[in-house]
Amino acid sequence: MICAFTWPAARTEPRDVPIVVAGPGAAATAERLERTLPGAFDVEAVPAADDARAAIADRRAYGAIVATPEGPRVLTASAASPVIAQQLTALAGNLAGAPRGAPVQDVVAADPDDPRGAGLAAIVLPLIMSSLAAAVLLTFAVPSPAWRAAGALLFAVLGGLGVAGLAFGWLSLFPGPYLVVAGVAALAILAVTGTVAGLAAAVGRSGLGIGALTFLLLGNPLSGVTAAPEMLPEPLGAVGQLLPPGAAGTLMRSATFFDGAGAGAPLAVLLTWAAAGFALLGAAALRAPREKPAREKEAVPA
Known part of the structure; x- marks a missing residue:
């Protein structure tokens, strides 16, 4: 557990982070970036600053460096990754060679x-821990797989509304809207609770351990929510985006800060996990009526 949580965090650094460079001398700026931090950035050159802003708003880039006659200007998106925004700001200041650094505009704050x-x-x-706890409760307290599926759905809806009330209404962590935050949280809860409950219905109580190992010990440290998936060692960042914690973090950022840009892939991941969980619960529900008469027949004395 210690290794799973600490090793990715200790190895966090930029690795092919997508950014753009714009303006006159964009190619020279890209070359200087590569010489300064080899392999840190995946640089795309665009004609003008407006194109750079569009790339950031569409989540094709985490930031941009715009070359101007007065020196480089930095465009960041702290909503996508405050860590990368800070690193780009510091890097552009070094490139500018000015004591006060380069001017910075936070395009998506x-x-x-x-x-x-x-x-x-x-x-x-x-969020993941409460979803795992709900799956354990459903497994031990609800004998019917069909009712477990209904319970997972109910918990996801109530949990999503509760998380949104806390994160949006009280703590103001996201600009909203409320129902969008609730929907993303509910889908993440459903993906974890449904899958773990489905695994338990399919393979027994060991499914609970498999789910906890996958989503908690792997999914959480590989989620990239503290920095960005590209900051993790390859291919761990990409793997983390295929698990509910990473997909939920990316979807929440895309849906609440970027008007849905870049939401397709994480949405598909969460829907796939939720569908897999309900498929396992459905298979267990279909199997249960055949197993019950068999057990009753064995219990009849000769």
């Missing part, structure tokens, strides 16, 4: 009440 994005990172772990 994080919520003022959570400028470092710490709230999202703090929410993911308890």
Whole structure:
């Protein structure tokens, strides 16, 4: 457990982070970036600053460096990753060679009440843990797989509304709207609770351990919510985006800060996990009526 949580965090650094460079001398700026930090950035050159802003808003880039006659200007998106935004700002200042650094514009800013994005990172772990707890409760307290599926759906809806009330209404971690935050949280809860309950119905109580290992010990440290998936060692960042914690973090950022840009892939991941969980519960529900008469027949004395 210690290794699973600490090793990815200790190896966090930029690795092919997508950014753009714009303006006159964009190619020279890209070459200087590669010489300064080899392999840190995947640089795309665009004609003008407006194109760079569009790339950031579409989540094709985490930031941009715009070359101007007065020196480089930095465009960041702290809503996507405050860590990368800070690193780009420091790097552009070094490239400019000016004591006060380069001018910075935050194109898509994080919520003022959570400028470092710490709230999202703090929410993911308890969200996953409560979903695992719900799956355990459903497994032991509800004998019918069909009712477990209904319970998972009910818990997801209520949990999503509760998380949104906390994160959006009280802590103001996201700009909203409320129902969008609730929907993303509910889908993440459903993906974890449904899958773990489905695994338990399919393979027995060992399914609970498999689910906890996958989603808690692997999914949470590989989620990339504290920095960015590209900051993790390859291919761990990509693997983390295929698990509910990472997909939930990316979807929440895309849906609440970027008007849905880049939401397709994480949405598909969460829907796939939720569908897999319900498929396992459905298979267990279909199997249960055949197993019950067999047990009753064995119990009849000769």
